[in-house]
Structures are given as structure tokens and as C-alpha cells.
Amino acid sequence: MIDQKLKVAIVGASGFTGSELARLLLNHSGVSIEMITSESHIGKPFSDLHPQFFTRLDIPLVSAEEVSKQKLDVIFLALPHGVSMDFVAKWKDSGAKIVDLSGDFRLSTKEVYEEWYNKKHSYPQGFDTAVYGLPELFAEKIKGANLVANPGCFPTASILSMAPLFAKQLVEDKSLIIDAKSGLTGAGIKASATTHFSNVNENFKAYGIAGHRHTIEIEEQLGALSGNQSTVQFTPHLLPVDRGILVTAYAKVTGEMSQEKLTEMYRDYYQDKPFVRLRNEAPGIKDVRGSHFCDVYPVWDARTERVIVISVIDNLLKGAASQAVHNMNLMFGLSEAEGLNQVPLKP
């Protein structure tokens, strides 16, 4: 019998999102993991780096150079910004479809990228063919894409919190404030002073104030949705937990609003989007931990005349790895939910 499974490579799998990709793809019926790369651990079994895979995924790690030598259907890039773009340039005509988890291909133009990512070397050709991989908004475009720019974790939770209102052009200009909190795995596997146990444990801190690169990503996507330029005040915070993002978004809206109208609007917008769950109480990060869900809770505060929306995701999953798998499912015409039906891990 001919093996119909998609041949997949995970590039940069010694990191957090790479290992989460491996966990999801191992349980995906339509995929065969052909290759996992790491430059700093060539030759070691994957399970030596991530012992949770012992006896389940022990294949040796290879250099990314090996990717060019094999016929693959999908390449997942779980690499830092500025590194991914060079691999995309190399492999974009290889016949494999690429899902890039970095920020390299998410923004609209070279100029915007260079402004917000402070890039030194020039941007490769081909970025204009990338599709922004947020399935709830762009499924049709993703289906035809060869290169998907997987969204950032904060932008995923932020955009989904506000999309129904922007789609109807109901948000007052410059009124949107997004206050977001992330678990530590959002910062990647490399140790730093910021993520040192003593700096994080029993602590809680804002960072990237008035300049975090996710601001422009959120602005561009919400702007595209409404057809108007949007300006967002975005402030991330570091939470002393492993994983999870909680967004609290505040906005002024134009026209009459009520709780019933708001709930109805969100229900309509997300009715055929199985991974966005409309909640009737404030969700916590553990309600989605280990899953592909984004839980959303919209509230109308008549006293302040503001909409407040709480949204939660697992930054490593809906914010990265499971979103990448969702994109692959769409790109290859597979069932959207294949490999993504995990029930959240709670407590």
C-alpha cells in the first residue's frame, strides 16, 4: 500500500514550540515525522533533549542542511526571527509547503518589518507571498498558500478578542487598549536574566511598554479586518507560570450597545469556528492549557460605556504549535481538527 502520509520536517525542535509540534504531529493520523533538526545537538536522539518523548520519538537530530536532501511535503520552522527568513529563501521553491512560526513574514512590508524588528540585513524576496495564518479569519487564503506566517501568541489572543467588533467597524479610533499577560515559555528556551527563577517567581511585571513588536502585528490585522487604519495601545506582562496568555481588551464602540447585542455579535462571528469558545464567565488560562482553544468572554460595561473582552490561549499551542498544525490541515485539505482535539489540562 502506498503511504499517503504527509512527510514533515520540524526545524529548530530543541526549543519549546518545536517540541510541542512534535507532540501534536506524533498523534496526527495524516503525518509522518521524517526529520527533526537542531544545530547544537546533531546526532542526539530527540528524546535526549525532551525526555517526555522517550520511547515515542527517539530519532536522531540532524542539521537543517539535511532538509534540502529529502522530498518533503511540509516544513515547520520553529526558529528565531531573522533566522527563519534565510531558510525560507532556501526552501521556498523546494516543493514543500512552509509554516513559519517566527515573526519574519507576518508584517505587510519590508519597511514596517525593519522598523519594528530592527533588522540589520535585508529582507528576502518572497515575503509578499506569505499568508497570515489565523484560521478563524483567513481559512480560504491559507488553503491556497505555500508559505504561511503563523501569528504571534499575543496577536492571536488579541485579534480574536476584538475581531467581531472590527469586522463591523464598531471600534472607536485609538480607543483600544490591550493588556496582556504571558507565561514564561513565551520567551523561548534560552535562559536570560529576565526569565531567571528569582526574577519571575512571586513577581509580575510589564515589559515592552509602548513599543512591543506585536503592537504592529495586531494593528495591521485588525486594520485589514475593518478596512481602516487602527491604533492599539498594547502592553505585555510576564506571569510566573509555564504557559498561558490572558488578554484583557478595552474599547469604546460607536453606536448603541448592550450585553445582548454584544454576545449575539460574538456568537454569530464565531458560530462555525470550533476552536473559539464563547464563554459566559471569565475564563482562566488553565481552561485552555494544553489545547487549541481560544476562550473569549465579551462584556458590555454600561457605566463606562466600554466593551471589555477577556480571551485566553495556550501560547505554545493556539499561540504557536497547534495553530501551525491547523494551518497545515487547511493547506492540505485535511480535516481542520485533525490532531487538535485535546481537552485542556486542568488542574
Ligand SMILES: NC(=O)C1=CN([C@@H]2O[C@H](COP(=O)(O)OP(=O)(O)OC[C@H]3O[C@@H](n4cnc5c(N)ncnc54)[C@H](OP(=O)(O)O)[C@@H]3O)[C@@H](O)[C@H]2O)C=CC1
Ligand atoms: N514560545 C512561544 O510561546 C511562541 C514562539 N513563537 C515563535 O516561534 C519561534 C520558535 O519559538 P520557541 O520555540 O519559543 O524558541 P526557542 O528559543 O525555544 O527555540 C528556538 C530554536 O531555534 C534553533 N535555533 C536558534 N538559532 C538558530 C540558528 N541560527 N540556526 C538554526 N537554528 C537555530 C534552536 O535550536 P538549535 O540550537 O538546537 O538548532 C532552538 O531550538 C520563534 O520565532 C518565536 O518567536 C511564536 C509564538 C509563540
Ligand SMILES: CC(=O)N[C@@H](CCC(=O)OP(=O)(O)O)C(=O)O
Ligand atoms: C513572554 C515573552 O517573552 N513572549 C514573547 C512573545 C513570543 C511570541 O509569540 O511571539 P513571536 O513569535 O512574535 O516572538 C515576547 O514578548 O517577545
